[in-house]
Amino acid sequence: MYKSIFSIVLVVILLFALSFCSCPFCEKLEYKDTQTTIESEVEKAAQTLKIPDQLNEDHIIKTLRDLVEHNAKIFGANFASTPSPEDPNIIHAYYVYRDNNEIITLHNSTYNYEDAAHNSWYKKPYLLKKPLWSTPYLDADASGKEHFLITYSYPVIQNGNVVFIIAADYLLNTK
Numbered sequence: 001m002y003k004s005i006f007s008i009v010l011v012v013i014l015l016f017a018l019s020f021c022s023c024p025f026c027e028k029l030e031y032k033d034t035q036t037t038i039e040s041e042v043e044k045a046a047q048t049l050k051i052p053d054q055l056n057e058d059h060i061i062k063t064l065r066d067l068v069e070h071n072a073k074i075f076g077a078n079f080a081s082t083p084s085p086e087d088p089n090i091i092h093a094y095y096v097y098r099d100n101n102e103i104i105t106l107h108n109s110t111y112n113y114e115d116a117a118h119n120s121w122y123k124k125p126y127l128l129k130k131p132l133w134s135t136p137y138l139d140a141d142a143s144g145k146e147h148f149l150i151t152y153s154y155p156v157i158q159n160g161n162v163v164f165i166i167a168a169d170y171l172l173n174t175k
Helices: 002-019 024-028 037-049 057-069 120-128
Strands: 074-081 090-099 102-112 137-140 146-158 161-174
Touching (some): 057 102
Antiparallel strands (some): 074 161
C-alpha cells in the first residue's frame, strides 16, 4: 500500500515539476490548452488551404510566408502535395524560410522525398495519416550557418486520404 501511495506522490511531483520546466526547448513554446503555438498556427494554416478555391500557388505561398513572418521561432514552412501518380516518390513542394532579414520562397515541382536528407517531415505523417513532430536535427543554410531544428508536420486528410501536408520548422538553436 505504501509503495502505491509513494508512486502516486512521485508521479504528482514529477508532473508538477514538468509543468514548470525552464529548459530552452520548453520555455520557447507557448502552450494554448494542450497545443503549442506552432501546432495551432500550422493547423490554422492548413484549414485555410483546405478550401478548394484557396489551394493555388499564390495562396499557398502567402500562407507559408504568414507562418514564417508572424512567428519569430518558425525558421521555415513547407507545403507538399501527395505523391505524383507517374512517380510515387515525387511530390510538389513549396518552402518558405528565413535568410537573415529576408524571407525566401522555393518551389520544387519534382521534389523527391525519398532522396531528401530529412524526409521524416513528409514521409511519416503521410504514411501514418497523423500530425507528428520530427526528432531534432541539424541543418545548414546556404551560407553554411547551422541550425538545430524540429519540424511539426500536419497532414490534411479528406475521405481517408492525405491531400497535402503543411509543416513548420521550429528553430531550437543556431550553431
